[in-house]
Amino acid sequence: MDDWRGFAQQMASLARDLLAQESLNDTLERITTAATELVADCDAAGILVLRGNRVQSLAPTHQVVVDSDELQGRVGEGPCFDAARTSAGERQFRIADFTDEAERWPKYVPEARKLHLGSMMGFLLFTEDEDLGALNLYSYRPGAFTDTDETAGWLLASHAAVAFSSARTHAQMQEAIGTRHTIGEAMGILMGRHRLTEDQAFAALRRYSQDHNVKLREVAAQVCARGGLPRAGE
Template sequence: MDWARFAQQMAAMARDLLAQDSVNATLERITASATELVEGCDAAGILILHGTRVESLAPTEPLVTDSDTLQQQTGEGPCFDAARSAQGDHVLRIADLTTEHRRWPAYAPRAHALGVGSMMGFLLFTDDEDLGALNLYSRKPGAFTPDSETAGWLLASHAAVAFSAARTHAQMEQAVATRHVIGEAMGIIMGSHRLSEEEAFSVLRRYSQANNIKLRDVALRVCERGALS
């Protein structure tokens, strides 16, 4: 492993990740980087657990989505274990999936039939509800070496920071857009009913609570129709 060259590639990737204009673009760059930078990696993807529901993001090949779907169906697998890990530096390296029938009896034989030979999974992020892992696949058993594991861990560490920054930026953009829509809706109500700013906001809030509709969606309805009815 040429670590000097790898360091240069990682630096370029880190700059590239921060330059992406959306969360999806950031995730796609992360998984593409895994196939480019980690020796033995044929495919990569990000698995998100929403409770017991699986979401497969930025897969580089259908093999990734098929594996994620299989893990949801069986309720087990290495990506689940990596995502559920409480330690940010945790990694699961599966040298040969054919030897893992005891650990994942439902998943392992069916994943091998899909063409998975070996795997690695890295915890990507955690929050109150969702868990995620960066997962690397090879069609060959024994494809991932200790150097591959170190490279994958470094990539996952950079990816976690970039992913968090992209999500924060997206949330801020959404918050700004929401405030704008609510302000526009309040202006419409104030003009139509000669209400104060506080009274107009109370109208939106009461309608939201009474109808169990998000405040932003209520505001959008006003902006589109000119009224709540």
């Protein structure tokens, strides 16, 4: 990347754009799309989240990203695993040529070649408080990514991690507000229908939740939709 001033301007514009997205999914999709726009020779990008040994692909720009993530989950190894696992200690990696990495990931690399992958980079998305996943950039051409591209990817990942964390926190807050509103509405319905006190109405919701192994917010939503607690068998 020769025009660093132009890149800096693009990154500044992206930072504002990321904060303006309306949802977590929109934010993640903007991050991966930006990777294909801002990093030379990046043909596809995605975010991999590791839950134990279960792989989740977020905002993939192309099917090959999902295929690569699923492959790593199936064989239990791969570069994205290394980047996403906090115990690995690596915050970024670069595979210059997939044909040279069979010894490092003997199960993943031979199958990855069948996906026509030539090279890739990965960056751990992290803040001071948490690790969020890994941003992975793919190219079909071996030797596609340079040291300059790696620096650009690292800068993008730094912005992306902050935006990811902020968007997720906002989504969690919105969900909590919505849940609290739904539970309050359900309690009001039970109080009016059965002449219960506020404490009694909440106890009824909680008891149904425990007896039927249903989350409290789901019980509340059913009460709001039905006008009362569901009957046995419903």
